[in-house]
Each structure stands twice: as C-alpha cells, then as structure tokens.
Amino acid sequence: MALEFDKSIIGKIFDETDFPPITKEEIVEFAASLGETNPLYTDEAAASKGPHKGLIAPPTFVTKLRPTKFTPENLPKFGKVGFDGGRDLEVFAPVRPGDSLTMLSTIHEIYEKTGRTGSMYFIVIRNEVKNQKGEKVAVIDHRIMQR
Amino acid sequence: MSTVYFEEIEEGDEIPPIDMPLSKDQVRRYAKTANMYFPRFTDDEGARAEGLPGMIAPGVMSMGLLARMISDWNQAATIKRIGTTFRSPVLPDRNIHLRGAVTQKNAADHTVECDVWMENDDGERWVIGTATVTVPTKA
DSSP states (O other), X not given: OOOOSOGGGXXXXXXXXXXXXXXXXXXXXXXXXXXXXXXXXXXXXXXXXXXXXXXOOOGGGGGGOOOSOSSOTTOOXXXXXXXXXXXEEEEOSOOOTTOOXXXXXXXXXXXXXXXXXXEEEXXXXXXXXXXXXXXXXXXXXXXXXXX | OOOOOGGGOOTTOEEEEEEEEEOHHHXXXXXXXXXXXXXXXXXXXXXXXTTOSSOOOOHHHHHHHHHHHHHHHOTTOEEEEEEEEEOSOOOSSEEEEEEXXXXXXXXXXXXXXXXXXXXXXXXXXXXXXXXXXEOOOOO
C-alpha cells in the first residue's frame, strides 16, 4: 500500500534556527554529563596543544540544538503514537567555542514498514548544521516512528 | 593521550567495554545541558503521566555514551558517522553495559567500521548502532 501524502513536503526547508555562540562552559558540561575524559573535550590547556589547537565539542554535541519548529505544520499524521526511533549523525567539522551555528530542517523521507504487529510509519527529519563560516558541521537524521 | 593506530587494529577487535550504573542524577544532568529537561527525563511521576513505566534516558544520551566509549578507547579517533536505533526505553537506576567491536578496516581512508550497542544486565540490547571512525596512522 502506497502512502498517501503531499510529496512536495519532502526536502523543503521548514525551519532555520540561529543559535547563540557556543560557550566553552557548555562544551565542558556536555562532555562531563557523559563522563567524557578525553582532554580534547574537557581540558582547554591540553587541547590547545592537540590536533585542533583548542577545545572541541564531543561529536554528539550538535544533537542538543533544538530547532524552533520540530516538524512542519503540514506534516501528515500517520499513527496515533510517536516514538523516537533513532538518530544517524554524520560529522564533517568540529564545533568550537565561539561558533555561531545555524540549523536547517527538512523532512528527508517518509516510509512505511509492515510487520507482525501491523504498519509502522517512519518520518525522517534531517537537521543540517552549519557554522559561521558556512562550513557544513553535521547532518542529523532523526527517525520518528508512528503507529 | 591514549592513541590506537590503524596498524594496531584488527577486524574483530573488541572496543574496551564500559560497565556502569546509570543514575537518575546523571540523566537529569544530561537532560539539563542537552536542552531536554522534560518530565519523562527528570522524574518517575512526570514520565508516568506521559504513559511511560518511569523516568527514561534520552535516546541521544545513549548515542553520546556510545560515542564516549569510542573516545575512551582511542582519544585520537574522530567519529565520522554514528547511527543508533533506540529499540527499548533506557531506564535509569540500573546497570548499563556499553559494547563495541571493529567489523571492518578501510585502508584507503584509515577508517574503521564498528558495531556498537548498549545492553542491560540480562544482555538485552536496548540500543544498537554502527559507527565509522577515522584513526591515526603511524606512516
């Protein structure tokens, strides 16, 4: 059974959010909350002698960025209940203190899977993160399951 | 820094595991810094009001902990990609076991493919995933 919905929703930017400059303190706290001990994320003095010449954020730091609008207004509802199905994160450049990040959100994909317990619908929201130099920093695909 | 070089890694190598209790306070601390300070991630009653059995950890926290396992193993490694599937809610005040193994080496770009997962005391895999990691070379 093909899913019925307005396909023009796919790939269209529905949210663009600019974030305040990233601080050293929030990087260090994010790393600490995960128990990171890698000096690249936790120790500015040690990190300044390392390959990045300064502190960088752990790779999953960008998952804390919250868009203004999580989904587009015209997103169809396929099921009654929604679950967080997972994340795929691709990292292109490190996040550093002082970076001003922008996130662009699109619906990347909508598909259906049928299993023993019935149909499940997957909505993939793609959040692309850029920095103030226009460099692509990361792409986060967020899989939402509905049934 | 603890560095593991590409030449020292073999397919099938286990990533040093992390076994830890996941406390509610640690989940709250993560939820606060990660802009996810919502009832389901902060207290049992709030979570039950949302139809959950009790307080749970954010999926992205599990992803962050699996990324930390890779960074603990090899501080000079760079995660290029990590994908995780949240198969079951992660409930705090229990032990979690972070596990991983190298499944493939790619000499062309000095990356390794890894399977990563989080399981509970009964060996149930709450979170599963894969990662592509760039590692330094001696050459």
